[in-house]
Structures are given as C-alpha cells and as structure tokens.
Amino acid sequence: MTLADLIAQARTALDTAIAARQQEQDALMALRSDENLTEETVAARVATRDAADAEVTRRQEALEALEREQVREDELAALQARTVPAATRAPAYDQVARVGREERTYRPDQDRRGAAFQFDVRAAFLGDYDAQARLARHMQEERAERGQQIRSVGTGAFAGLVIPQYLTDMYAPLARANRPFADACRKHTLPPTGMTVEISRITTGSSVDNQSAENAAVAEQDMDDTALSVPVRTAAGQQTASRQSIERGAGVEDVILDDLFRAYGSRLDNTILNVATVGLTNVATAVAYTDASPSVGELYPKVIEGLSGVEGALLDQASGDNLAVMHSRRWYWMQNAMGTSYPLITQPGVVAQTLGANYAEAYGRGVRGILPNGTPVIVDNNIATNLGAGTNEDEIYLVDRQECHLWEDPDAPVYIRAEQAKAANLGVLMVVYGYYAFTFQRQPHARKIAGTGLVTPTFTGV
Known part of the structure; x- marks a missing residue:
C-alpha cells in the first residue's frame, strides 16, 4: 500500500x-426543541x-x-x-531523458488509452525509423523514472498491463461481493488439528421447584448435553500464469493474487450465508412478509417481530448485540421511503423523526447504518436475490452477533507459489487456500424475513 x-x-x-x-x-438540535428535556439528557447528547x-x-x-x-x-x-554519484561520469547532454522538464513521448493526459504507443510498436516492426526513435526515447524516460522497476512487454491475457507503464495503475479488477457478514461474525482461532470442531450443548437442564414441605425432597433433574459437530471446510483456488507474463509483464502476479484473495473471501462469505443445511438462510426461522405492494413502513414491523424472536429464543443468553443483514438493493430501498410517521418510542442515537440512520460507509467497511430501533445493518451482496416462486426475492437476516461463530486460521488464506509443477510448460502455479468452520446453532436463534414483500424493489418513495 x-x-x-x-x-x-x-x-x-x-x-x-x-x-x-x-x-x-x-x-442535539432536535433534542433541544423538546420542551420536556432534562439537563442530564442534554449533557449526555x-x-x-x-x-x-x-x-x-x-x-x-x-x-x-x-x-x-x-x-x-x-x-x-x-x-x-x-543528484549524480561522484564516481559516475555524467552522460552527454543528448543522452539524457529530462523527465519533468521535457514532455513525455507518450502522455496519459493526451493519449489515455495508449493508442499512439501501440501504433508506434506496429510501425517500428515494419521499419518506421521515426517510430523506433520515439520508442527508444520512451524507454529512456522509463529508465530515468523507474530504473530497475521497468519491465518490457507482457503477453496474452495481460496485454493491458504492459508498457506504457502509466496505464498499469488503471487496471480494473473483477468486482466481487467479498465478505461483509463474515467480517462481522464473532471470530475464533481455528484449532491447529482436526477436521471437526465439537461443541457441547446443554439440552436438558437442572430443575428447580418450591419445596412441598419441610424435609421433603427437593426437585432434581439430571443434566444432559448433545454434541454439536461443526465441519472444518477448505476454500481454495488456483491460477496458472506463463513465466513470460510474470517476468516480462508489470504487476501481473500481484493482480492475480488480489483476485484470488478476494475470490476466497467471497466464497467463504457466500458459504456461511447460503450453503445447504447449515447456512444462515437454512437455519433461520422464517418471518413471513407477503405483500403484493410492499412498503418500508409495512416491512419494519416484521424486523421488530424477527428481533423479538431472536431474544425470545436466546432468553438470558441474549447479548443484545443484534445485527440486521441485507442485500444492498434492500438497504437502498429502505432509504428511499418518505413519510410523516415515526416510532412512538425513541431510541439512543436515532433522531425521533427519522426511520434509522445511514452512516455513509462504503460497501464492505462494516456497519452501514442503523434501523429505527438502533439495530446495526450489515449490507452483503452474497445474499441471494433469486428466491421465492418468482425467483426474484431476497431475504433479511436478524441475528445476535455473539452467536454467529466463525473459526479461521490467523494466517489464512495461505499462498502457494509452485514453479516446478508447471516447469515443462514455463508456467507458474499460484494456489490460495484456507480452512474455516462456522455455526449459528450453538444457540439456535436466527430469524429471516422472507416472502413476496421482498421481491425486486421499486423505488417509489414508500
């Protein structure tokens, strides 16, 4: 960086x-307009x-x-x-490329796509001496600016990452959903050995009752537990690049690794949300929102119903550290609503006349905002949008963050660079992998809002 x-x-x-x-x-200004406010309330704000x-x-x-x-x-x-080293004889005047005082041969402000450079490459190959001179002058300028960092032409799929160098910083990586929800989960260090994480869950607890009479036997119930087996999963991906692209290209290996690392994060996050049987969508209890004309005002009570279910399931194990996890299309739809109604009970940190607050954070940078009751929102585009009979619905998940468990190796993902495996083809094999485990069932509690009210949103202000 x-x-x-x-x-x-x-x-x-x-x-x-x-x-x-x-x-x-x-x-604070909204609070001061309240005639019933106290000094303590103002001081706190x-x-x-x-x-x-x-x-x-x-x-x-x-x-x-x-x-x-x-x-x-x-x-x-x-x-x-x-600065010129004392032991080095200064080159002749006509052998110096004076970058900064003379205009560059190929300038990004005049030729952003490098068309002039590409034209000269073709012309020089056909024997155009003027084109050859311009290319030679360009190489002098590159050596003056970058010295040993300069690389020659690349090949194949990385043609967009070769000279002129000013274009390499503008490469466009593949956009990915990455791992917003995984980053919000409760983190644990994955044990060093084994392919299963075992957790004991108390399923039968002690019994306490009023004593029927003095010296009478008191209530007794044998406790019992059930093992929760959490599988350790392996996410991995590979890419084989030619030695030519790596050794004669500019930043090709870094581009490949960046894409592999982000693909790893996307796969991990997608799995904990959507994998069969144990993914969040499959363990969460549904709160149905069925509506042919959905509105934010009608959806919000379903959110409260879901949060009520979360706390009702956890009882004294509820931490209160709740999260609402939704797709970006749902988050922006909730922001589009306009109206005159607002909750009757005010919440800490939320102005009474608003339906929540947007923190204006970029995607994947943590909490994006809060709902009217103060529940933080995580936006994650790994949430499916092809659900329901019409294959156009998404879901909203409501969870206690402290019961969203994710085990990862602190060094994951691991990077392997193998040259011998592809030596006969002049290839370099790059592999990224990591082990992880997750569960939402240590204390089953998650809720999801689902139904026809969560079809592809239309932004109509309601």
Whole structure:
C-alpha cells in the first residue's frame, strides 16, 4: 500500500467522521426543541457530540501527518533525481531523458488509452525509423523514472498491463461481493488439528421447584448435553500464469493474487450465508412478509417481530448485540421511503423523526447504518436475490452477533507459489487456500424475513 493509498483512506475516514459529527449535532438540535428535556439528557447528547468532534480532530491530524510525509517524500524524490554519484561520469547532454522538464513521448493526459504507443510498436516492426526513435526515447524516460522497476512487454491475457507503464495503475479488477457478514461474525482461532470442531450443548437442564414441605425432597433433574459437530471446510483456488507474463509483464502476479484473495473471501462469505443445511438462510426461522405492494413502513414491523424472536429464543443468553443483514438493493430501498410517521418510542442515537440512520460507509467497511430501533445493518451482496416462486426475492437476516461463530486460521488464506509443477510448460502455479468452520446453532436463534414483500424493489418513495 502506497502513501497515496493511505492518504485516500485517511480522507475517507475524515469525511465519515465529519458526517457522524454532523449527525450528532443534528440530533442535539432536535433534542433541544423538546420542551420536556432534562439537563442530564442534554449533557449526555452534548458528550456524544463532543466525542464525535474529537474523532474529527483525530482523523484530521492523521491526514495532515500523512500529507506532510508525502510532501517530504516528494522533496526527497526530486532531490534524488538531481543528484549524480561522484564516481559516475555524467552522460552527454543528448543522452539524457529530462523527465519533468521535457514532455513525455507518450502522455496519459493526451493519449489515455495508449493508442499512439501501440501504433508506434506496429510501425517500428515494419521499419518506421521515426517510430523506433520515439520508442527508444520512451524507454529512456522509463529508465530515468523507474530504473530497475521497468519491465518490457507482457503477453496474452495481460496485454493491458504492459508498457506504457502509466496505464498499469488503471487496471480494473473483477468486482466481487467479498465478505461483509463474515467480517462481522464473532471470530475464533481455528484449532491447529482436526477436521471437526465439537461443541457441547446443554439440552436438558437442572430443575428447580418450591419445596412441598419441610424435609421433603427437593426437585432434581439430571443434566444432559448433545454434541454439536461443526465441519472444518477448505476454500481454495488456483491460477496458472506463463513465466513470460510474470517476468516480462508489470504487476501481473500481484493482480492475480488480489483476485484470488478476494475470490476466497467471497466464497467463504457466500458459504456461511447460503450453503445447504447449515447456512444462515437454512437455519433461520422464517418471518413471513407477503405483500403484493410492499412498503418500508409495512416491512419494519416484521424486523421488530424477527428481533423479538431472536431474544425470545436466546432468553438470558441474549447479548443484545443484534445485527440486521441485507442485500444492498434492500438497504437502498429502505432509504428511499418518505413519510410523516415515526416510532412512538425513541431510541439512543436515532433522531425521533427519522426511520434509522445511514452512516455513509462504503460497501464492505462494516456497519452501514442503523434501523429505527438502533439495530446495526450489515449490507452483503452474497445474499441471494433469486428466491421465492418468482425467483426474484431476497431475504433479511436478524441475528445476535455473539452467536454467529466463525473459526479461521490467523494466517489464512495461505499462498502457494509452485514453479516446478508447471516447469515443462514455463508456467507458474499460484494456489490460495484456507480452512474455516462456522455455526449459528450453538444457540439456535436466527430469524429471516422472507416472502413476496421482498421481491425486486421499486423505488417509489414508500
């Protein structure tokens, strides 16, 4: 990760902190309009606002520190470019590529797709001396800027990752759903051996009753347990690349690994949501929402019904750390609703006149917002959208985060790079794999909202 990437992340974090602080300020102003408010209530809200304000300051200072570091790095790079080692004789004037003071032969602002470069490659092959001279000058410029990092042409599927180098940073990775829900689950370290995780579940508990009379026998019930066997699964993928593409391309191996790692995360997350028998969709108790004209106002009571079921199943084992997990299309549909009604019971951190709050976080960055009763929302596009008789429904899952268990190896996924296996073909085999286990049945509790009310949404403001 480069300094530029860190600066971009810091700016995003600062924008998020500013938005959160503004939300707290809006909530404070709404509270002050209440004639029945107490000083304690206002003080608590002011403290929350001040905490958000402090977070803005912290994020701002972090961004400014990174920007100062970037300025210094740029100064050093410029200084290094002007420095000539004493033991090296300076080249002749006409042998120097003065990048920064002379225009580049191929410039991204004038030829973003590299058409001029490709034309010169073809022309040089056919004997065009002017094209050959331009290509030679381009190579001098590349050596002056990147030195030993420069690579020559690549081949095959990676033709978009070869010279001119300014195009390689613009490669478009395959978009994937990745693992938003898996990242929100309760994490455990996978045991070092074995292909099954065994958990004891108490299925028959003790008995306590009122004593019928003095010296009479008190109630007794033998406790009993049932083993919950959780299988350890293996997610893996491979890619074979030619040695030519790796050795003479630019960043090809990094592109392959990035795609494999994100594919691994998507498969793991998809499995814990959708796999047969033990996936969340198959263990959750359904809360039916059947409606030919669904609306957000009608859906929300189903959410409360589902959360009531979660707590009713867990009883004193409920942590209160609940989550609502939904597809992005459902989250945006819930945000499109307009109306004058709002809950009669206010919730901490939610302005009374609104139906929840959007935190404006990017996809896969954790909690996206909260529902009217304060339940955090995780948006995950591994949730199926082809469910139901019309194959156009999705589902909303309601769970206690502390009972969504995920075991992973701390080093997963593991990367294997094998050259000998494909040596006769001049290929390099890259394999990514990892072991994991999961369960939602240690304390069965999950609920899912499902039915015709969750067909493909239409954004009509209701």
